[in-house]
Amino acid sequence: MGKQMTEMLKGTLEGIVLAFLTGNPAYGYEITTWLRSQGFTEIAEGTVYALLVRIEKNGLVDVEKRPSEKGPPRKVYSLNTDGEKYLEEFWTTWGFLAERLENLRTEGK
Amino acid sequence: MGKQMTEMLKGTLEGIVLAFLTGNPAYGYEITTWLRSQGFTEIAEGTVYALLVRIEKNGLVDVEKRPSEKGPPRKVYSLNTDGEKYLEEFWTTWGFLAERLENLRTEGK
DNA sequence: CGTCACTACTCAGCGTTACTATGTACTGGT
């Protein structure tokens, strides 16, 4: 969707993925497919996997390796308590930002 | 407000400033002060000036130098037609993103 | 049985953006 979207996704993509993961463990390919189905058609596979590596390193998710019927084994990610806490902060931050922007859009100033 | 906010501002800060500028020419120091008053207390001056240099270079704003009663001359920025077009795209992009996130927040998934 | 499509993950290098930290310079008050 272009450069604006790319920049705007910084910081939010992580939250989107973590939100998807709440109560819904998933693996990389699945997440990529889901994002595409949500209209994020231009998000590269590499981006998602890099993000997953990062949130794992940051201890926000637990990982379990499971064999797949079609292809290499899957790495299934699920949100842990640290991840939940982080996601809560994410919603707070996003809520703040969204409120200001909504004001700007409607007020015209 | 922390790292999450820093990352989330990428892409949006530009839109915020451009939105503030619509029908409301302003100079750097003024914009910084306004941002602080809006709750963006941790946005550094340098960030704003760098952003202004960028949007000027990208041809989104017109600049006029005006003397100040207190301190060095001001550089007053006003949105031009390219800037308005860019801002419109910004709102489209943001609208798309905000909608998905709102869905994620309320649905829980 | 060779190729192709789909599944599934990895990684090095790049571009953009906001932050840090510092510096310059002008005005007015004590």
Next chain:
DNA sequence: ACCAGTACATAGTAACGCTGAGTAGTGACG
């Protein structure tokens, strides 16, 4: 003479998403 407030500038850094390529396993089709 000093300091706070006004006003702008900039070099270097960190973080994130993108590009583009690669590796590997499965099943279908001719």
